[in-house]
Amino acid sequence: MSMPQPAGLPPWEQICAYFPERLRMACLALPASQVQDAEEIRLRTGQPIAVTRGGRPYLLTAGGLSLFPGPGQPGIRVTAGELSTCLRALTRASLFAVEDQLLQGFLTLPGGHRVGIGGMFFLDRDGRAGVRHISSLNLRLHRPLPGAAGAVLPFLWPDPGHRPFSALILSPPGAGKTTLLRELARRLSYGDPAAGRVPLRVGIVDERGEISGPADGVPTFDLGPHSDVVLGLPKGRAFLHLLRSLAPDVVVLDELGQAQEEEVLEQAAASGVSLLASAHAATAAEARCRPGLRRLLSGGAFQRLVILDSLDGPGSLAAVLDGEDRVLYLRPGSQGRKPFAEPPLRQSGRNLR
């Protein structure tokens, strides 16, 4: 197996390039119709390869993907050795170098795909976590969402004479928040002469490299000519660094979660820059269940809430609210649902249907 060279290949083949020969051949043998909408591939030691499509976990068998493989359809099982080989290819034989990223959530691969791990962890005497043994890998395929930012941007920056509104993008995991953030950062950085939008200096806080997909510290995604990325620092510190050193007009940051980060953002909301952030929540009501986010929302840190789901595939725009929960946009046919109060019945492709 040679070093994967994923650029230029379709997302499915980019991911399969990291697999050992036997698994790669089995995955590449699947018809395009079964993999073009694949969202995840999971490798678990001793278990068949699982492929998530449309929120449903299929198993890879000799006959293709199946939800309930029969006795005559043996699954393509992953051995411990194959999992190790795959992990080496994904980490460039350097688990130690990406251990912190994996422990914080995901390792981002060139191309924007993400790798999550399951297995045995430990805490040392100082409370530092480490990885002892990895038994499962979750490879989330990245697919661009062309045009996703185009639908959102008029709500975020309706008046080119003023700076864009600060916005919080909400969705369950896997619904395209990061991809939308990346696309928005790129559009703001390039500007739009047709709409009278001048290019803005965009600062991107990218703790785990999920927005920029870096290779050796250099973004592999086009984030525009006026974007600066701060990688590897916790969000709070990275944000302060951006403000002091790089003077951005807009700061982009992904997946708010920790209370300390939200405290910094609370102060940052009044610092004269626009914020574009994202958080895991299906509705505004769910977001308000988290104390840090509740404080930010009630403190007026965000003037727009963008709610995504996977109803029409990842990145579907469900609703846009203003800072006081007034609906500015609701997906046609969604009347009766209250994006700011109750989670819609089928909010995510991950829900069982």
Added chain:
Amino acid sequence: MMLLKALGALGVVAGGTLAGWLARQRVIRRPRDLEDLRAALHMMETEVGYALTPLPSAMEGVGRRVGGTAGDLLTTAGRILGRNPAAGGSAAWRHAVHLVRGSLSLNNADLLIVDQLFAYLGDTGREDQLKHLQLAQSRLLRQEEEARRQQAAYGRLYFYLGFAGGAALALLLW
């Protein structure tokens, strides 16, 4: 005829002496190569534990800084690992040893220590990597001490044995 026999005998003696000299050079070079290898692993500790440099780049960079046979070996192994990380550090190390085998003063026991290190290197977390690197250094230090004793005891001996062996063979063939 006599002249030819004398030239042949001289050749046999010279050959024996050369073999003894080469064996002596290996004995002299081994402690230095082991010291370089140990220094390289010490530098790797910084690269792995603090700079979090990916293993192939760390090996290549440290190898270039250390230089010599040990440095060349590490640089070559790093390059091989960079091309095929899925095969793992141990396979890359063995491949590199195979490529430079002829110029090595290190013996199998020395090489096995690094081989065993590379079987783990890259596959576990930072703390574990540091422990393995430190363990390998202490094992190499013991090898180095033993190599220095051998150098003091047998360095000249190999040279004289080569010369004497060559002379004895020449006499037997006369």
